[in-house]
Amino acid sequence: MPFGLGLTLGAGEDCFAACAVGAVLALLLRGGGVRAVGLICAVGAAVVARWLWPRRFLPAALAGGGALLVSAACFSPYLGLSGLWQSGADALLAGAIGWALRHSPPEKQGAGRLVLAAGVVCALGSIWLGPLSLGVVVCALVELVLCCRGRGAEALAGAAVCGAALCAADGQLAFAAAGLGCGTAAALLAPGDKLLCLAAYGGGCLTGALCVQPPGSAFAYLGAVGVSAGLFGLTPRRLLLRDVSLRHDPTEHAGRPQLSAAATRLGAVAESLSSLAETVNQVYDTLPHRCESFRWVIDNTHDTLCANCGRKEECWNKEYAVTLDGMQALKPILEEKEHVEVQDLPGQLARCIHPAALSGTVTRSFALYRSRQEARIHAEAMRSALTEQYGAVAQALSVLSDQIGTPGSPEPYKSGRVAAFFSSLGMPPLECAVTLDNLGRTRAAVTLPRARFSQAELSALAQEVGRICRRGLETPQKLTCKGITTLIFTERPLLRAVFGAAGTAARGDVSGDAVQQFCSPGAAQMILCDGMGTGRPAAVDGNLAAELTGRLLKAGFTAELAARLVNVALALKSEDESGATLDLISVDLYTGTARLFKAGAAPGFIVHGGKARAVGEPSLPVGVAGAVNGQSRVVHLAAGDLAVLVSDGLLVDGSGWVLKQLELAGASGDSPDKIARELVDTARARAENTGRPDDITAAVLRLEVY
Incomplete structure (x- = not known):
């Protein structure tokens, strides 16, 4: 039977060898002649x-199935044509079992658990305790x-899978499989009631037994069901009447509910911050906005001066249109000189009996109008920055919530061994x-009380933890916060990044361009920011943008979120206009997938397969608008490819020569x-x-290849 080969193909990396040893021992103990020899060869090849x-299913499946078919062909004189067909069926079944276990591990509810249960039942079905089959019990x-x-x-x-496994173990148990299926269908009519469930199951099994020919074979089957009913009756009621909504044992994956709760709380905080930003914007949009036009200056002049004048009726009622035209004629004068003299009053206002007071009142009203307008613009900028910051942080928390909610498939055995290793060093881990x-x-991820590690010690820890996990691991990332140190070990990627950078200032020795190049876990990051203009002011903006972006990327923010926060920081840096281009590329060192993000940056260049091409389109820098107008793009790179970011000063003579020079440099290595x-x-x-x-x-x- 191909369960041994199937388990060898589908079991995890830490236990497939043990499955292979068990399969070989079982074949040797059970016997089976030349078929057993073929299966042993297939297990060894797998x-x-x-x-x-490692971690690849197809080569193992082809090796195991091919070895089984070759062995069957070699022993064809003994097996005959039917033996060859049976060996082919065994190879297909083993491949299907292995595929199911790979895509649905037994530790999770699904097809993998059913396949493993079928293997156990098949093994137990061939064990007889007198007239009773242990598998049926x-x-x-x-x-x-x-x-x-x-x-x-x-x-x-x-019932369906175990019934098929019983038939595979012994053809005489086919009636038992049918009876168990009938019993299961009947017992589901009385869930939660122990006695009724037992009675319904017994009735279904008896119905199946009445179909047995010859009837004498039913006694052994009914005896096995009776033994099971007795064991069921002795099972404590508290173990049978558990909450039917529980899909898993509460003790199974004990850390997962806490992770789920933390993810839910982070998601709730993200939604609250996002709704707060939306509420502030909605309230601002619905509030009345005063001092938004020159008409306010006219109204304030009327209320302050003209309302107490004896000629109010004549000026503002009988000759309203003429007066209004005269007041409107003051607007260009005020915008140019910011004050009005008596001689500046237009002809429409020549009839005013208080010309000096009118010019003074209009000047004061216009000054108040300008100050309120500036205050409103400043408040609107602060509101936009605040809500943008809330929105960016909310989105970052939402991403973090998704990451915590899907921590990956746990490996308890390896976790225990790694924890024991750190305990042996005198540093028992908290998690x-x-x-x-x-x-x-x-x-x-290993969380310890606060500790210091040198680079050599971190490298040694990576080697030892990698040996325990049977993986090549990178030097761990060390995070320290509030008396706790967390070491994060990641699997060594297939690729590694080699960086290079050069630059020159337009005048003097201060350049407005800033470069950041580093590797975060599993990814290579390269940032180029070009401050607006040249000299020290541009250098401040460029270095601020690059430094903030680098820190945010190291903290786990995406390029889009980092750009939004950097945009706010530059906008509020000072009263002077600040801005910088943001050019970023992030390369996944496992797959070679590169994500480019550009905000106002010059086109970048990709050299793939010896051919160079420009990437990027015009957009606005960060810090000059309320929102970021950036562009994202995904490209795929391989070993030997180049990614180049440049400032706009390098392209003053076009990009054609850059493409040619990069192709020559890539070809020459x-x-x-x-x-x-x-x-x-x-x-x-x-x-x-x-x-x-x-x-x-x-x-x-x-x-480059690692």
Whole structure:
């Protein structure tokens, strides 16, 4: 039977070898002649393939199935044509079992757990205790418990799969499989009541037994069901009447409810901050806005001066249109001179009996109008910055909530071994979790009381934890906060990043361009910010934008969220206009997927497969508008490819020469530092010829095989 080969193909990386040993021992103990020899060869081939190509299913399946078919062909004189067909069926079944276990691990509810249960039942079905089949006893007991708990889907699925496993173990148990199915269907009519559930199950099993031919075979089957009913009756009632809404044992994955609760609370905080920003904007939009037009100056002049004048009726009623035209004629004068003299009064207002008071009142009203207008603009800028900041933080918390809510598939065995290792060093961990993400990558997080580690010690820890987890791990990321140190170990990526950068200032030795290049866990980050203008003011904006963006990326923010927060910081930095371009590329070192984000930046360049191309379109820098007008793009890179970010000063003579020079540099295998320096030197020479000097910077990233 192919369960041994199937478990070898589908079990986890930490236990497939043990499954293979158990399968070989079972085949040796059970016997089976040349078929057993073929299965042993297939198990051995699958183990070798899994060692050579870890975490890959297809090579192991082809090796195991191929070895089984080759062995069957070699022993064809003994097996005959039917034996060859049976070996082919075994290979297909083993591949299906392994595939199901890979895509649905047994520790999670699903097809993998059913496959594992089928293997156990198949093994027990061949064990007879006198006239009783141990497999029938166990199946009946498990089905009774599931039916009493009201878990109908699990009970019916288990009855079908376990029935098929009993048939595979012994063809004489086919009637037992049918009877167990009938009993399960009947018992589901009385969930939660122990006696009624037992009576209904017994009635269904008896119905199945009446169909048995010859009838004498039914006595052994009914005896097995009777033993199961007795064990079921002895099971404590508190274990049978648990809440039917519980899909898992409360003690199973004890940390997961806490993670879920933390994720829910973070999500609630994110929604609150987001709704707060929306509420502030809505309230602002609905409030009446005063002092928004010059008409307020006219109204204030009327209320302050003209309302107490004896000629009010004549000026503001009989000759209202003429008076209003005269007041409107003062607007260009006030906007130009910010005050009105008596000689500046237009002809429409020549009849005023208080010309000096009128000019003074209009001047004061206009000054108040301008001050209130400036205050309103400032308040609106502060409100926009505040709500933008709330929105960005809310979105970041929402992303963090999603990450905490899906921590990955836990590996308790490895977690225990890693915790024991740190305890042996005299540092018992407060928490220790080893998990696998959706792509099968290992991640270990160890939380300790605050401790200091040198770089050499961190490297040694990575080697030892990697040996325990049977993975190559990177030097861990160390996070320290409030007396607690957390070490985050990530699996060594397939690629590594090599950085290079060069730059020159337009005048003097201060450049407005700033570059950040670093690797976060599993990703290479490269940032280039160009402050508006040249010299020290531009350098302040460029370095501030690059430094803030780098810190936010290291903290786990996405490029879009980092850009929004940097936009707020630059907008509120000072009363003077501040702005900087933001050019960012983040490369996943496991897959080579590169995400580019540009806000006002010059086009970047990608060299893939020896061909260079420009990437990016015009947009606004950060810090000059209330919202970020950035562009995101995804490209795929491989080992040997280049990613180049440049400031606009390098492209003063166009981008055609840059494409040619990058293709030549990529073909010759120049280092990133050399490529960046040659680009800057060439651009400087071209800029001197055109007479348009500017800050020039180039940042280069090359991907290499780790």
